[in-house]
Amino acid sequence: xxxxxxxxENLDIAAKALQQGEIVSFPTETVYxxxxxxxxxxxxxKVFEAKGRPSDNPLIVHISDIQQMTSTxxxxxxxxxxxxxAFWPGPLTMILxxxxxxxxxxxxxxxxxxxxxxxxxxxxxxxxTKVGIPLVGPSANLxxxxxxxxxxxxxxxxxxxxxxxxxxxxxxxxVESTVIDLTNEEGPVILRPGVxxxxxxxxxxxxxxxxxxxxxxxxxxxxxxxxxYRHYAPKTPVLVVEGAVESFTKAIQEAQxxxxxxxxxxxxxxxxxxxxxxxxxxxxxTSVDDMNRSLFDALRTLDHLELDIILAQGAPEEGVGIAYMxxxxxxxxxxx
Ligand code: TXA
Ligand code: MG
Numbered sequence: 001x002x003x004x005x006x007x008x009e010n011l012d013i014a015a016k017a018l019q020q021g022e023i024v025s026f027p028t029e030t031v032y033x034x035x036x037x038x039x040x041x042x043x044x045x046k047v048f049e050a051k052g053r054p055s056d057n058p059l060i061v062h063i064s065d066i067q068q069m070t071s072t073x074x075x076x077x078x079x080x081x082x083x084x085x086a087f088w089p090g091p092l093t094m095i096l097x098x099x100x101x102x103x104x105x106x107x108x109x110x111x112x113x114x115x116x117x118x119x120x121x122x123x124x125x126x127x128x129t130k131v132g133i134p135l136v137g138p139s140a141n142l143x144x145x146x147x148x149x150x151x152x153x154x155x156x157x158x159x160x161x162x163x164x165x166x167x168x169x170x171x172x173x174x175v176e177s178t179v180i181d182l183t184n185e186e187g188p189v190i191l192r193p194g195v196x197x198x199x200x201x202x203x204x205x206x207x208x209x210x211x212x213x214x215x216x217x218x219x220x221x222x223x224x225x226x227x228x229y230r231h232y233a234p235k236t237p238v239l240v241v242e243g244a245v246e247s248f249t250k251a252i253q254e255a256q257x258x259x260x261x262x263x264x265x266x267x268x269x270x271x272x273x274x275x276x277x278x279x280x281x282x283x284x285x286t287s288v289d290d291m292n293r294s295l296f297d298a299l300r301t302l303d304h305l306e307l308d309i310i311l312a313q314g315a316p317e318e319g320v321g322i323a324y325m326x327x328x329x330x331x332x333x334x335x336x
Pocket of ligand 1: 028030031033057058059060091093095108111113115117137138139140175176177179191192
């Protein structure tokens, strides 16, 4: 199968292919998704197959109109509406109790719940509206690989496996949505951190729990099956370096003493200070938002250089740094 690149001009062809049960990748503000109509078991199974995704890991239903959520769940809690009003379209996914018999059974992976997100990308909102049916959309990478934030990343992993990719430019957020479970009896709980932070959510619905932090040794709740899998990992080993120039200088020296070729991904100032010493560099910008935006591209780009080790800058585990460290630690073999 030849994988076609779609644009705004031929979005109708992409919509038709989806209606016919084919797989088309779509852009979002977080990462690219692997789209298929959420009501077709056959189409949804093709998504699991294209990604090589374990069948016990459920998929998010992407909608363009809140009615697509409210009319397909058992009940609509008031806080779901409050959160939608505050954060949609945007990088927040809500888990609710599904009405049976509407969505493809495979997408829930045996759970009685369905997760929903309204992505903030004009082309994808238009695409979903044209299709007329919500789309499943796991990140459009091969299972275990870094998530895709550019068309080229999707093409690398999915060429020949899917009907097409809608080109919507580079993702602006760069890490996947915050996932919040609204079906938990003890109250809402964050299952996956994202750029919509616990504090932002609490500012609209009051105190909640976050069951998943990145602190070492902390237990990850098995309710979000996706969090237990190896993820985001390039072929090259990744080592997280906390601190600034001095820590990098030391880590580079140590790796080189062991005969290793080194690549670094860090904020611009650190890269500027140490670039003459290393084989590969990726400048991640000047803020933690920039680091989130460039994280997956940095991992993929440096992985192409066939280095022995990638040294990646850590970030303080607060605010949007929690999502960054959650992803980076899954990609990494060691944290210094
Ligand atoms: O930003 C995003 O959320 C991106 C873009 C494409 O929208 N999508 C994404 O999908 O990251 P995926 O499939 O790679 O990750 C979905 C996560 C997984 O960790 C999965 O286990 C969890 O959400 N999840 C989905 N439905 C769930 C459910 N009903 N109950 C518990 N966890 C669920
Ligand atoms: Mg994923």
